[in-house]
Amino acid sequence: MIILSVIQLVYVLALAPLIAGLIATIEERIESKKGPSIFQPYYDLFKLFRKESVVPSAASPLFRIGPYVTFALYMLLTLVLPIITAFPLQFGPVVDFIGGGLTFGAAATFKKLTALDSRNNYSHLGTSRSASIGALSEPITVLIFIILGVISQTNNPYVINNVLQTSTSWYLSLVHWFVAAAFFMVLLVETGKLPIESHSTAELGAIDQSMEMEYSGTDLAFFKWGGYAKQFLLMSVFLNVYTVPFWVPMRMNFNAVFIYMGIQLLKLIALSIVFSFLEETVSKFRLFKNFDYISIAFAMAFLSFLAFNVSR
């Protein structure tokens, strides 16, 4: 069983930059440009590993350990979430769903702390924006997890996946789809896609980009890799638990797991295509309109609660 955990870790860390590169390339192709190669993030990471890290003189020791702590938290999350299996692996019982949500929050908080520590004006700007939006989107995530727990009578993401895989009535119910829609909206916020955040470093719209501005070299490499891993994890959770929980092996079976790793990649590629289309069609929201967007996500999560009450 422990070997599956190691395989899952390697799977996530190895394929996360591929998904990021895929999204970027598809977007460029939609715009009729050639775009970078899909392995470009790998080349960036290799380049950054060879460079030296420059630390601002006003920073504290927190600055240096920041990227490693967040990367470690993301590695912890890859061990506990259902990525390639629907049965709990060796470290599955470490955190439940809410703990998973809170760990994501912890990693984000640590990144904000290190950004503040860097004493860069743009980092402070990005931190304050990220904190205001995060303050509203974190409760929605917790609400979503609570509702899922109510559906399946547990807070174990593996059991939730099993329930949604096997029971058609729960899969097709209004509760499930409201929650899925709310989580999709939160997913767009957390992974920093349009219409919340654009990819340029212009200060008008930068939220996440500017928090890493002072970093360079190996530290920056770990921050970026952690960001790719976070995106991969959230997309996998969205697919495996919410929308397409099918074909995930529910019993211990090495062949099924290996086959599923390929299917998982296909699902992620499909979601990447959806993201690219979405990014190419909408434009970025004015900053204060993000709060309206989050209110809608909150409304949907709350309505799923009402739907559960009605259908009981």
Added chain:
Amino acid sequence: MNFIYALPMVASLIGALLCLVRIEKFEETISIIAALTSSIFSFVIVFLPNISNGFFFIDGISKIMLIVISMVYVLTAIFSTTFLKYIEEPLFQKRFYYLLLDLFTFSMFFSVSINNLGLVWVGIEATTVTSALLVAVENDEPSIEATWRYIIIVSSGLVVSFISNIFIYASTGTLEISKLLSISSFSGLLPLGAMMAIVGYGTKAGIFPMHTWLPDVHGKAPAPVSAIFSGVLLPVALYVIIRVIQFTPVSYVKTFALVLGFMTVIVAASLMAVQTNYKRLFAYSTMENMGMALIGISLGGYALLGVIILILSHAFAKSSTFFLSGNLLSRYKTTKIDKVTGVMKRMPSTAYTLLFSAMAITGMPPFGTFFGEIMIILVLLSAVPVGWTILLMAFLALAFISVNFKVGKMIFSDSEGKNMERKRVGTIIPIIDTVLSVAIVFFIPWIEKVIK
């Protein structure tokens, strides 16, 4: 033989259709003829027996309402002939004004004679539709704003009463008023539906807290339209509440209506004291009278007779007041009380009539409103603790003082000015009106017999 009960409706409907004929001054005469015909038919109907079949439900109270509607209709139609030329740029031609007026009275006749609560709802909604444009005749921005507020607030209230119809249907299985008055058992939904109906139709009747459209509309509508609103439209909405309370013998519904009526009187009296616009002042006086009527309706019995007398004499007195305020507006060109001075010198017959009709609407003997209010207060004394009755009378006194003081200030203040008044239709109609509101007193025993 049953067709005769529909004749007032038919008369006004024919009048409406004939208004479309493009002959000079034809619409005025045809409307007046239609109004006189409908009032004759209403008087005839009084002597016919009560009827309740699939379509009509006409008993004592309906007959009195028919008389009220038709008489105020006659007076308004006659008064409108002279008043419309004082509006500088009216919204539409005279033909459409009379067309809408006739359709408006048709929908009111319809609402008080039909046996089905759902169709009564349709009738009251139709009154909103037909009267909305009448309010906006003056065609300036505050008028249009007042019309818009009227439409939105009253229609929202009527949605609530639509839901109340559904509740009543759910609990008793029928919407016919004759069947509802004789049901024996009902589920707990009926009182809830009744309370929602009181709130919904109370929006139309100007009950607190849904009264917010009332002063705006009366402040900006032309005088004959205000007269017919205060005189008959609001009592027609109260008529529906009378029926609802009649078939809901649950005590907390009556308490609810009593509390609402009480609050209406208190709010209206308080707001009257600070008014600076005489049309809005009279609008709040209407609200106070409707609040008193609602108190009487909730008490029932002898107080219901008081309510009918109040509605009858209030219709005549208030329409007379609004006609006179129309005269004032056309002469002084302002609606502010401070700017209207020395009416006694410049328009003596208007001044005298205004003095008496202001006394009439605040409930002073020998006008009919006094007797109506006394009956309601007497029944109230035996139903609630004495303290509340004294409180109510204190607010009635406040209203009395406010209105009469302000009217007195307008009439008796000094100013130079010549008497430029001419004895025309516009001055004679209010005199007839005010006399009628005294004359009601002599018919009280006969009214009591009709209602029983």
Added chain:
Amino acid sequence: MKDFFMLIGFSEILLVIFMQWEVYVTKIVKTFSVSSYLIALFLFYLSFIQHSYIVLVLAILTAVIRGFFIPYFILKRLSRDPWRERESTPITGTASSIIISLMIGIFTYVLYEATMSSFVTISLGALPIALIFQGAFLVISRRSAFIQLVGYMVMENAAFLFTGYLFPDLPFSVEAGTVLDLIGIVMISGVIMRMRENSAKKSDDFDELRG
């Protein structure tokens, strides 16, 4: 049947919340048109289940009048003077109005369930009642006359849904009367709004409407 009603009811609530999100008046009117079509869909389904022609006629009337004709009328009126009423933000701010609308819906739903659960005949009507109050909030929260009209029509739609689900055998004349009155109101509102644009005396003396 109950599932379909739940689906339609929740979609309507969600659409009203979307209406609170939107700021452009044309979008709100188009969302209203979609919600009317949903109600007509529900009435179609109802007529198939009950094999009743009356409900079918009602469904067609709803789809044509509330789904097509009235929004078309409003949009045509809007397009004549696009600069006058293009956007309309709520008085309390968009995010707050979304949350308030949601809370109103949930509060009335809970209140209705708590009080009416003993009357079995109408225990499922809580969704349309929540819609009515959300429509009322739409009227209160905006200053634009078009959106107030749309809010009123949302209230009427919700009342229609309530009647249609619980008592499809109510007399047809009442429901047809409702539809006709709605036409009347919209016509009058159209006239009033046209008057607002070119009224004779542009007076700013709104003192007469205060006090």
